[in-house]
Amino acid sequence: MKKFALAALFACSLTQADILFHKGSIALGVGVGSGSVTYDTNIGSTTKNYFLFGVSADYFVMDNFSIGASIWNWSGASPTIMQYTLPVTYYFKTESNISPYSGLYYRLTDYSGTYHDNFGNSYSVDATNALGIRAGIAYKVSFGYLGVGIAGEKSLHDGSTTTYPEFTVGFVF
Numbered sequence: 001m002k003k004f005a006l007a008a009l010f011a012c013s014l015t016q017a018d019i020l021f022h023k024g025s026i027a028l029g030v031g032v033g034s035g036s037v038t039y040d041t042n043i044g045s046t047t048k049n050y051f052l053f054g055v056s057a058d059y060f061v062m063d064n065f066s067i068g069a070s071i072w073n074w075s076g077a078s079p080t081i082m083q084y085t086l087p088v089t090y091y092f093k094t095e096s097n098i099s100p101y102s103g104l105y106y107r108l109t110d111y112s113g114t115y116h117d118n119f120g121n122s123y124s125v126d127a128t129n130a131l132g133i134r135a136g137i138a139y140k141v142s143f144g145y146l147g148v149g150i151a152g153e154k155s156l157h158d159g160s161t162t163t164y165p166e167f168t169v170g171f172v173f
Contacts, residue, residue: 020140020172021091021099027058027066027144027170035074037081039115039125046117048077056085058170064091064099079113079125087134097140105132107153128157134166144172 033052038045051074058068066089074081089103111125136149147168154161 020145021060021064021066021093023060023062025060025172027056027060027068027172029056029058029070029168029170030054031056031072031169037074037077039117039123041117041121041123043117043119043121046115048115050074050081051076054083058087058089064093065089066091079111079115082110082112084108084110089134091138099138099140099145100136101138101147101149102135103133105134105151105153106130107132126157128155130155130157130162136166136168138168138170144170146170 031052031054034050035052036047036049038047052072053075054070054072056068056070058066060066066087068087068089070083070085070087072081072083072085074083085105085107087103087105089101091099091101093099107130108127109130110127114122114124116122130153132151132153134149134151136147138145138147145168147166147170149166149168150163151166152161152163
């Protein structure tokens with residue numbers, strides 16, 4: 001009976017995986033994590049650690065091509081950070097459950113409150129804008145997909161660049 005149940009689950013997974021990235025589908029995601037930001041001043045620098053929580057939604061405007069929006073809150077240190085991201089992603093069609101993807105995004109990072117350095121000074125932090133690129137693979141499963149990739153972005157504020165891994169769990173409806 002266990003083998004039959006596993007085979008049925010696997011068959012359902014393949015059936016669902018075939019319709020994941022079709023026009024009109026919606027992918028929803030929730031994320032948690034941690035991150036740190038180093039704030040530099042002319043006196044020195046201080047690193048602040050944050051707890052991250054975010055939600056995202058993507059709509060497939062055509063087969064394999066989505067547009068979306070996400071909001072991430074960075075809390076636990078001052079200033080509080082809110083990130084608003086607008087991505088576009090293309091999932092390459094394959095005959096397997098693995099689909100490579102690539103995409104572009106725009107991100108606005110807004111800071112609420114002031115940054116306090118180790119010397120008792122307070123500073124306000126201006127909002128920043130960035131453009132990014134991302135690539136990876138999505139593994140199709142019965143409820144949606146699991147993704148792993150890499151993202152890189154360039155700040156429109158100061159030209160700095162950042163690269164980081166990304167892990168995705170998407171629920172598709």
